[in-house]
Amino acid sequence: MSPQYDAVIVGAGFGGMGAAIALDRLGLSNFVMLEREDDLGGTWHVNRYPGLAVDIASVTYSYSFEPNPYWSRLFAPGDELFRYAHHVADKYDLQRRMRFDTVVKGAHWDEQNHHWVITIEGSDSITARYLLAATGFLSQPQRPDIVGIDSFAGDVIHTTAWDPDYRPDGRRVGIIGTGATAVQLVPELANRAAELTVYQRTPIWVVPKLDLPIPPAVQRLFARIPFTQRVARAVNTSILELMMVSAVLHYRQAKFLNKTAALASRAFLRLTVRSRETRRKLTPDYDFGCKRPTFSNAYFRVFNRPNVHLETHTIERIEPDGIVTVDGHKTEIDSLVLATGFNLWDVNFPAIDIVGREERNLGQWWRDNRFQAYEGVTVPHFPNFFTLSSPYSYSGLSYFTTIESQMKHMTRLLREVKRRDADTFEVTERANTEFLDRVTELLDDSVFYRGSCQTSRSYYFNQHGEAAILRPTSTVNAFREAGSFPLDDYHYATSGHS
DSSP states (O other): OOOSEEEEEEOOSHHHHHHHHHHHHTTOOOEEEEOSSSSSOTHHHHOOOTTOBOSSOTTTSSOTTSOOTTOSBSSOBHHHHHHHHHHHHHHTTOGGGEEOSOOEEEEEEETTTTEEEEEETTSOOEEEEEEEEOOOSSOSBOOOOOTTGGGOOSEEEEGGGOOTTOOOBTOEEEEEOOSHHHHHHHHHHHTTBSEEEEEOSSOOOEEOOOOOBOOHHHHHHHHHOHHHHHHHHHHHHHHHIIIIIHHHHTTTTOHHHHHHHHHHHHHHHHHHOOOHHHHHHHSOSSOTTSSOOEEOSSTGGGGGSTTEEEEOSOEEEEETTEEEETTSOEEEOSEEEEOOOBOOTTTTSSSSEEEOGGGOBHHHHHHHSOOOOBTTTBOTTOTTEEESSOTTOBOSSSHHHHHHHHHHHHHHHHHHHHHTTOSEEEEOHHHHHHHHHHHHHHHTTSHHHHSOOTTOOOTTBOTTSOBOSBOSSOHHHHHHHHTTSOGGGEEEEBTTBO
16 A cells, blocks of 8 residues: 655754755655644744843854855844744745644554554544654753642743733743753843742853854855855864864863853853852753753843842742742742753653554653664664654754754665565664664763763753763764765665565
8 A cells, every 4th residue: 555645844943954865855755744733933933032142153054955045143043943944944945844733643564554653633644655754852841840830820831832912021030940041031031020039950051152244245155156155164163073072071171161161151151150059050060061061142141130039948848929949948930931841761752653664652762772773774673764853863962963964864865665566664773782882982972971960950861860962973974974885784675585
């Protein structure tokens, strides 16, 4: 029985759109993109909190094959990323193949018919030859399990479900969390709230943000001579790779870079925050890079303001009118903001229920064994399946590096499938094991295992204690291997035969 579609892509963010563009280029244009939200753009549609912006320079945080010469700033605000997503969808004719407000409940491999059956909430199942999971790394919000949180009588807002009508003006606001999202949001709230209490469990490394408006003359130059923007992208990527990726992934060899980055953050903190006690509370006691660092010129400064309070005692409970910490102190608040991040390892890998050959459930298998994916793209026992937000796939600092290297891997593999006139592909156990062993060995040089990360509470680490998100190689290596991996690392079958 022939499937209805060449492919089903779950997710219509930048990862899903990159996969769709790759499929179109291969002539596999009969695909559908299933998106649970009411619009495309992924995180840049879901997140709308004040202060939202990229924390990687815009010239790097975009498709290399579809540059945008008109970014207003070096670090573009979120609404520009959202518009850029729509531009890409329009230019590459993707939106007509997107289905919004569509919740995928799961997918299972039909061994007899060599295709995937995708189950959709409130609708009939559909079938596809290929299944691509492009649900993103940060797609399942984490709501804190705090006693009494449901009893709070005021506004409760998670940053992934920001109410555009919410006004903090004149209110007493409590915000839980001090990750990258909070670093952007806290200064915005501080400017408007009567009182702002920031509940910090783990401090974050913050370095200065060299953010500047991009002059119209430079924008015109990028538009007229695209090569100039490619140079800017290459320079920015190289600097980030040298200073940040090397400092984290090659900690053993480049420990001085890691210590230099930490020293720069400490110096920035000392120059910015007046109170010695506040500086002490804001200083991480884990090595730089154990937890995702971020950029901001405003975050530290808000703690000099009389209406901003940093609370580092653990929250004991939430009452209808405030928050009580373990020392017995109660802070009365009118609004509660949850900047508590995402749940990666329990529900995000994968974000939907995926069952492959021999009834192997991907999420359960990963959790019972080890999180793994060959080249961060495919998994044994899951034929014709690409996992695009997967263990050991995130390369470099820009998500677009990951997206484009995966597009390249997909393209090479599917061309070989076509050349062999095969029905299915599946990565071999041998190739998968060799890749897992290699990245595990390389990660032994990283700050995650060579540094001091015990107190970081980092989402980089899974329940097995492994830092299984980042690919521990250079971006150059990721692209090289995406275009040269051994084709015999896959098993191919045609009409049920090898």
